Amino acid sequence: xxFLLQCVPTGLLAVLLFLxxxxxxxxxxxxxxxxxxxxxxxxxxxxAVHGYARPFFATYWITEAGYCVLGILAMYEVFRAVFGVxxxxxxxxxxxxxxxxxxxxxxxxxxxxxxxxxxxxYIVTAEIIVRFVQVLIFVWLGALxxxxxxxxxxxxxxIATGFGLYATVALLSTIRFSDFGTRFKFSWGVTxxxxxxxxxxxxxxxxxxxxxxxxxxxxxLVAHYIAVLEQYMGWMRRMR
Amino acid sequence: xxxxxxxxxxxxxxxxxxxxxxxxxxxxxxxxxxxxxDVIHFLYPVDSSLLASLVDPAADFELRWSLSPxxxxxxxxxxxxxxxxxxxxxxxxxxxxxxxxxxxxxxxxGPGSKLQEAAVKVRLYCMFSRGKxxxxxxxxxxxxxxxxxxxxxxxxxxxxDGLKVYEELKMAAAEAFAQLRPAELEALTxxx
Numbered sequence: 001x002x003f004l005l006q007c008v009p010t011g012l013l014a015v016l017l018f019l020x021x022x023x024x025x026x027x028x029x030x031x032x033x034x035x036x037x038x039x040x041x042x043x044x045x046x047x048a049v050h051g052y053a054r055p056f057f058a059t060y061w062i063t064e065a066g067y068c069v070l071g072i073l074a075m076y077e078v079f080r081a082v083f084g085v086x087x088x089x090x091x092x093x094x095x096x097x098x099x100x101x102x103x104x105x106x107x108x109x110x111x112x113x114x115x116x117x118x119x120x121x122y123i124v125t126a127e128i129i130v131r132f133v134q135v136l137i138f139v140w141l142g143a144l145x146x147x148x149x150x151x152x153x154x155x156x157x158x159i160a161t162g163f164g165l166y167a168t169v170a171l172l173s174t175i176r177f178s179d180f181g182t183r184f185k186f187s188w189g190v191t192x193x194x195x196x197x198x199x200x201x202x203x204x205x206x207x208x209x210x211x212x213x214x215x216x217x218x219x220x221l222v223a224h225y226i227a228v229l230e231q232y233m234g235w236m237r238r239m240r
Numbered sequence: 241x242x243x244x245x246x247x248x249x250x251x252x253x254x255x256x257x258x259x260x261x262x263x264x265x266x267x268x269x270x271x272x273x274x275x276x277x278d279v280i281h282f283l284y285p286v287d288s289s290l291l292a293s294l295v296d297p298a299a300d301f302e303l304r305w306s307l308s309p310x311x312x313x314x315x316x317x318x319x320x321x322x323x324x325x326x327x328x329x330x331x332x333x334x335x336x337x338x339x340x341x342x343x344x345x346x347x348x349x350g351p352g353s354k355l356q357e358a359a360v361k362v363r364l365y366c367m368f369s370r371g372k373x374x375x376x377x378x379x380x381x382x383x384x385x386x387x388x389x390x391x392x393x394x395x396x397x398x399x400x401d402g403l404k405v406y407e408e409l410k411m412a413a414a415e416a417f418a419q420l421r422p423a424e425l426e427a428l429t430x431x432x
């Protein structure tokens with residue numbers, strides 16, 4: 001694959017990092033910000049050792065493990081940010097999603113054993129788990145946004161959308177295309193690269209503007225409008 | 241086989257949601273938004289005192305002691321239907337207010353507002369409570385054999401206090417109205 005093509009996501013991630021710094025988005029999504037910083041550093045390291053087989057091999061797999069850990073942490077952050085209800089059962093949703101992802105990943109590993117062994121086997125399995133977690137959380141949050149009419153233009157939903165798109169394409173490539181054997185090796189590489197670039201562009205689109213916080217309110221004004229609202233509700237009762 | 245089906249279902253849902261988000265992005269600039277005037281006419285009144293009285297444990301207790309078992313069953317079913325109606329109105333109002341909040345903020349990027357958080361809580365509460373109520377109302381024959389359930393048990397559903405979350409929604413709505421421009425506030429007060 002063209003080396004320059006492989007540098008596209010790195011360039012886009014650098015743009016995203018700049019926008020996040022410019023709009024102070026690290027205050028809203030610190031774990032995702034860490035993910036982006038790590039992404040830029042990891043991709044730069046990969047580019048630096050490109051052409052040296054053994055260092056590239058080591059760098060690639062170490063950074064992949066880092067991506068797995070930070071990917072799941074970023075999804076946890078997104079999940080907590082979008083679903084604001086804090087009751088005992090809401091704390092069970094994320095672990096249930098992770099358990100479901102682990103089970104699906106193990107079933108897949110049994111059906112189509114990865115062509116690696118040792119530590120790499122764990123990393124590949126963890127990657128599939130993370131992709132399942134990302135897709136499941138995206139599905140969950142999308143369903144919530146549709147059902148509850150949540151505001152869709154918020155950073156966490158943008159992060160979930162980017163991850164959701166990339167993870168969907170990655171799972172389709174990894175799980176479904178693997179049935180076709182090694183003929184799709186090249187397609188897998190290109191598809192993943194394009195999907196990841198589109199995901200980063202989605203993040204750039206969401207992070208291009210600062211997220212506005214609600215302005216603080218004057219308590220006297222709030223009290224006045226509660227009275228107005230009560231008056232209005234009384235009027236509505238009389239009407240019916 | 242099951243794994244394949246589950247995987248395809250998950251991936252299809254994900255793809256559909258991507259399409260849905262694209263539609264939201266497209267419609268945010270084209271579909272007419274809810275305005276303040278609509279909110280005023282779309283809201284259904286919810287009598288707070290009636291709501292509180294229906295889930296008051298003392299009311300359950302009093303009715304149980306003052307009425308015959310048969311009359312109590314009938315009265316309890318009547319109160320259940322009444323409460324179901326109020327839950328429907330609460331859910332409807334929260335949906336309208338959430339939509340209004342979305343319309344108010346338009347294309348501005350921002351976190352979920354207090355109004356949206358309160359609306360989510362109310363809808364969750366209503367969803368679980370209505371589910372319980374439906375179950376109770378769908379099993380009329382069971383009431384002859386067992387004691388009718390206490391309506392007061394519905395005050396808390398999904399670990400959410402119904403009265404409290406609805407008050408929070410009203411507070412959040414009042415705050416949202418307070419953030420409107422003077423002309424819009426005038427429109428609200430004019431209709432009162």
